[in-house]
Amino acid sequence: MNLNLRVLAGPYQGRVFTFTQADTFLIGRTTDSHLYLPEDRFFSRHHCILEITPPHCRLRDLGSTNGTFVNGQRVSEADLKNGDRIQGGETVLLVEVGEVPEQSPDPDAEELKSTVVSVECLNCGRYDQAQASAAGERMSFLCEDCRIELKNAPQPIPGYDMVRVLGRGGMGCVMLGRDQKTGKTVAIKTLLPEFAVTDKAMKRFMREIDVASALKHANIVDFIDRGTHNGVVYLITEFIDGPDAAKLADQRGGQLPTPEALDIISQVLDALAYAHSLGYIHRDIKDQNILVSGTWPNARAKLTDFGLAKSFTQSGMSGVTMAGEMAGTLAYMPPEQLRNFRDVKPQSDIYAVGMTAYSLLTNELALNIARKCSMAETIKAIFEQPIVPLRQRAPHIPLKVCEIIERALVKDPTQRWQSAAAMRNALAHSG
Numbered sequence: 001m002n003l004n005l006r007v008l009a010g011p012y013q014g015r016v017f018t019f020t021q022a023d024t025f026l027i028g029r030t031t032d033s034h035l036y037l038p039e040d041r042f043f044s045r046h047h048c049i050l051e052i053t054p055p056h057c058r059l060r061d062l063g064s065t066n067g068t069f070v071n072g073q074r075v076s077e078a079d080l081k082n083g084d085r086i087q088g089g090e091t092v093l094l095v096e097v098g099e100v101p102e103q104s105p106d107p108d109a110e111e112l113k114s115t116v117v118s119v120e121c122l123n124c125g126r127y128d129q130a131q132a133s134a135a136g137e138r139m140s141f142l143c144e145d146c147r148i149e150l151k152n153a154p155q156p157i158p159g160y161d162m163v164r165v166l167g168r169g170g171m172g173c174v175m176l177g178r179d180q181k182t183g184k185t186v187a188i189k190t191l192l193p194e195f196a197v198t199d200k201a202m203k204r205f206m207r208e209i210d211v212a213s214a215l216k217h218a219n220i221v222d223f224i225d226r227g228t229h230n231g232v233v234y235l236i237t238e239f240i241d242g243p244d245a246a247k248l249a250d251q252r253g254g255q256l257p258t259p260e261a262l263d264i265i266s267q268v269l270d271a272l273a274y275a276h277s278l279g280y281i282h283r284d285i286k287d288q289n290i291l292v293s294g295t296w297p298n299a300r301a302k303l304t305d306f307g308l309a310k311s312f313t314q315s316g317m318s319g320v321t322m323a324g325e326m327a328g329t330l331a332y333m334p335p336e337q338l339r340n341f342r343d344v345k346p347q348s349d350i351y352a353v354g355m356t357a358y359s360l361l362t363n364e365l366a367l368n369i370a371r372k373c374s375m376a377e378t379i380k381a382i383f384e385q386p387i388v389p390l391r392q393r394a395p396h397i398p399l400k401v402c403e404i405i406e407r408a409l410v411k412d413p414t415q416r417w418q419s420a421a422a423m424r425n426a427l428a429h430s431g
């Protein structure tokens with residue numbers, strides 16, 4: 001499935017931007033924009049951003065002065081469909097969704113072919129419509145009502161007894177379970193696709209999960225199994241008997257003592273040094289994805305959800321590239337990951353580690369925004385706002401430690417710690 005942005009008017013008239021995979025597209029007057037409009041006074045520096053997961057596309061105005069228009073209406077947020085026109089200043093973009101016709105000499109220049117198929121909810125049998133690439137394409141689909149219901153009251157997964165719900169996240173929920181064959185305690189994570197998913201996309205997702213499951217490290221949650229049941233994707237992992245780092249900090253009144261926080265961060269960096277050396281990027285490091293068992297000084301921290309958010313989105317199961325329901329921790333995402341969702345480097349994980357450390361130590365975000373502020377505000381702050389010096393929020397933290405963490409949070413990835421090992425080393429020599 002393709003999504004084209006065809007420029008109908010303005011300085012880029014005639015150009016077509018083609019998306020075949022999840023990506024972001026930024027429009028504004030800064031050079032880091034994908035549609036860079038330095039001369040057009042109509043546009044703000046960071047004017048609006050499109051989150052694209054073909055065939056879906058969501059537009060967010062980033063609090064621009066002159067606004068973003070869709071089919072003539074000013075919008076702050078909009079889900080775009082085939083034929084919609086985005087307008088700002090002299091620039092007009094046409095959204096085209098569909099398949100590139102076969103034997104097309106120049107796919108960019110061709111009109112896309114759009115097919116709508118009927119899909120059946122695998123949980124309740126209700127019919128709906130979805131964009132497909134071919135008329136006969138098979139798709140897994142869960143209707144909106146079933147998604148909500150299954151998130152609140154998860155269904156049993158064959159082969160496992162459900163013990164209790166451990167937590168709910170953006171994509172589904174996590175339960176404590178027991179393997180009926182071995183009696184072993186496990187964690188069961190269910191993922192509820194937001195959209196109809198083709199068999200091909202589902203296979204791709206499973207392949208990516210299998211690849212990530214090869215990671216074996218003392219500080220990474222062990223992967224056990226995966227599968228689908230009635231449209232629900234499930235992952236079985238080792239159960240960690242302990243809170244995630246966010247809950248741990250909550251239990252202590254919001255923040256952790258410096259040595260305890262640094263112990264957890266160092267273990268996470270060990271996990272990353274290992275994973276990065278094998279070419280894996282986590283992409284969603286945050287307090288909630290670090291599970292901690294035991295107590296300091298003998299605590300063991302383990303990183304979970306390796307590459308999961310990306311695989312989920314990339315296979316078209318979730319509508320938005322960067323966040324959507326991950327909005328709670330969008331603030332941890334480095335600017336280059338917002339701009340170039342697909343090409344992230346180890347340094348992007350290091351930035352998120354810095355954000356995590358900052359939050360564990362201070363109970364605050366490094367950016368001067370409220371935890372519950374809008375996504376547009378968060379995105380703008382990520383691009384434009386300097387971080388609040390750690391010392392300002394927590395004068396008790398040693399200066400050396402502050403410098404190490406702040407070096408992880410530099411906007412330019414080339415100015416950060418270049419490897420997890422280097423940052424880990426610096427922390428080890430900070431006290």
Ligand SMILES: Nc1ncnc2c1ncn2[C@@H]1O[C@H](COP(=O)(O)OP(=O)(O)OP(=O)(O)O)[C@@H](O)[C@H]1O
Nearest residue numbers: 166167168169170171174187238239240244288289
């Ligand atoms: N293997 C596990 N063992 C024990 N508890 C777990 C395990 N995995 C997750 N949890 C608990 O379940 C909670 C929810 O996890 P989940 O991954 O669904 O949500 P999240 O991390 O907050 O968001 P996201 O969906 O973006 O990952 C976690 O914060 C953690 O407390």
Ligand SMILES: [Mg+2]
Nearest residue numbers: 169288289305
């Ligand atoms: Mg998680």
